[in-house]
Amino acid sequence: MNPYLDEDLVALGEHARRFAQGRVAPGFEARDSTRTLDRDLMLEMGQMGFIAPELPEAYGGQGLGCLAAGVIHEEIARADLSLSYINLLASLNGQILAHHAAPDIARPWLERLTQGRALLAIALTEPRGGSDAANLRLRMERVGDHYVLNGEKTSISAADQADAAVVFARTGTVESGARGVSAVLVPMDVPGITRNRFDCHGQRAIGRGSIFFENVRVPVDHLLGEEGQGFVQVMQGFDFSRALIGLQVLAVAKVSLEETWEYVAQREAFGKPLSAFQGVSHPLADYETQVEAARLLCLQTLWLKDRGLPHTAEAAMCKWWGPKLAYDVVHQCLLSFGHGGYDRGPMEQRLRDVLGFQIGDGTAQIMKTIIARTRAGRGAVPA
Ligand SMILES: Cc1cc2nc3c(=O)[nH]c(=O)nc-3n(C[C@H](O)[C@H](O)[C@H](O)COP(=O)(O)OP(=O)(O)OC[C@H]3O[C@@H](n4cnc5c(N)ncnc54)[C@H](O)[C@@H]3O)c2cc1C
Structure with missing residues (x-):
């Protein structure tokens, strides 16, 4: 409870x-x-x-x-x-x-x-970089009652499977930074879109890939938020997904720990269950403690969101800590299974899967910058 x-x-x-x-x-x-x-x-x-x-x-x-x-x-x-x-x-x-x-x-x-x-994708990252997200270049120009998009998005989850994507594009000058970015909903079956798929380390069912836009026309009523305000308005949704990502990866850590406790309690070495050796059980106990605490932080973040209370720093904490912790936990669990853990199977797949979230949706460095900014103020922590 x-x-x-x-x-x-x-x-x-x-x-x-x-x-x-x-x-x-x-x-x-x-x-x-x-x-x-x-x-x-x-x-x-x-x-x-x-x-x-x-x-x-x-x-x-x-x-x-x-x-x-x-x-x-x-x-x-x-x-x-x-x-x-x-x-x-x-x-x-x-x-x-x-x-x-x-x-x-x-x-x-x-x-x-x-x-x-x-299935809807979120298309923000471009080949020139993902961390400096506001510095994006995909062009979106108004022509009559349509927007016309040209450019490339890359490393997009579900790129080749999505039915539509929320696309962030530049409607202002490059110098206008985040203020010149707009967001638009683009159905993936409109002319001018091509897509590919990468050979990913993990998260292979959903996959990642690039989306290419060549004179893609979208009606102006597909704009999300106000023109030139997309980055500022729409990106706020990421606080929600960051808490959810924390819960997702910690759930993987938790099931890995459960299976590992069961295994080390029944497998024997030197005439005792593996769990009798503190070198085996204490790292697992350490991780049990941290997973419990990190999960509470994620739930608290959603609780704050449900009440309309500020939760940007908490969401960033969930997003850097959860994936890092989950990776370390699954790694330890895999080692506890000995050579069997290294075989193709659930544990190695989980390790590949959780790793992606140390990058996707923003890296730990970017999350820590967000936390620092909410504590010290934007002026004290420039981009
Ligand atoms: C599994 C997965 C799923 C993804 N899904 C999507 C998706 O659905 N939609 C989408 O738009 N993107 C997606 N991405 C892309 C992801 O958001 C970017 O990869 C991420 O934001 C980092 O951008 P980058 O890869 O260009 O790295 P870069 O921005 O080039 O950064 C490289 C390294 O430098 C560090 N760095 C950069 N700037 C700073 C700084 N100021 N201070 C300290 N360190 C810094 C970064 O932390 C990183 O370690 C996904 C990526 C992965 C791996």
Whole structure:
């Protein structure tokens, strides 16, 4: 028990765990080797109400709050981190559309999103760099009642599988920095779009790749927020996804610890269970402690968000600490399994999967800069 999850949220988590164990976990390794997401499973998740339940009912959600999204994220990720991108992308993009899209554009997309009939990508990073995100160059110019986009986005999760993407583009001059960036919803079936897919280390079911825009025309009513304000307005949604990412990777750490405790309690060396050796059990005990604390921080961040309270620094803490801790935990668990841990299997796949989140959605250095900025002030911590 903890102060953030009431009986309803605990029951929701148990419900999601039963589904994840029965439907998601069995295909965990196969989806990694075939690099397929399984859209049928996505549809089932939608039917179960597991995709973006925090969205208002008018948009196909259940108005359940961000903590509800968090407990579902944990359970799907526990079974398959890569597949839980469905939840992550839906919650991040869902919030962006619900707050910043024209209602006539938002409604049909959000209904498809929550029903598991559409996957939306978030396209920010460009070949010239991701950390200095406001310095992006993909051009977007207004021509009559359309915007015309030219340029490239790269390292985009689900690039080749998404049905639409929230794209950040430059409508102002390069010198105008973040103030010259706009956000727009781009359906991926419009002429002028080509896509590819990388051969990734982990998170292979969702995959990553580039999206190329050549004279891509999008109606002006697909603009998200105000022109030139996209970076400032729309990027605020990332505080939400950073807390969710923390919960996702920590769920992977937690299931790895559970399996490792079971293993070290039954495997013997020198006439005793491995767990009798403090060199084996104390590192695991250390990580149990840290995972518990980090998870509480993530839940607290969502609790703050549900109450409309500031949570930018907390979200950045979740995002740098969670993935680093989860990687260290899974690494230790893998070593505890001896040579068997190094074989192709769940533990090595989890290690590959969680590593991606030390980079994706912003690195630890960038997260620590955000924390420093909220504490010392923007003027004292320039970019
Ligand atoms: C698994 C995965 C999924 C991703 N999904 C998406 C997605 O869906 N959409 C999307 O838009 N992008 C996505 N990305 C891209 C990701 O957001 C960028 O890779 C990330 O922001 C870092 O940008 P970069 O790779 O260009 O590194 P760079 O910006 O070139 O940075 C390289 C290194 O320098 C460090 N560095 C840079 N600037 C500073 C500084 N001021 N102080 C200290 N250190 C600094 C960085 O921390 C990093 O270690 C994904 C990446 C991965 C790995």
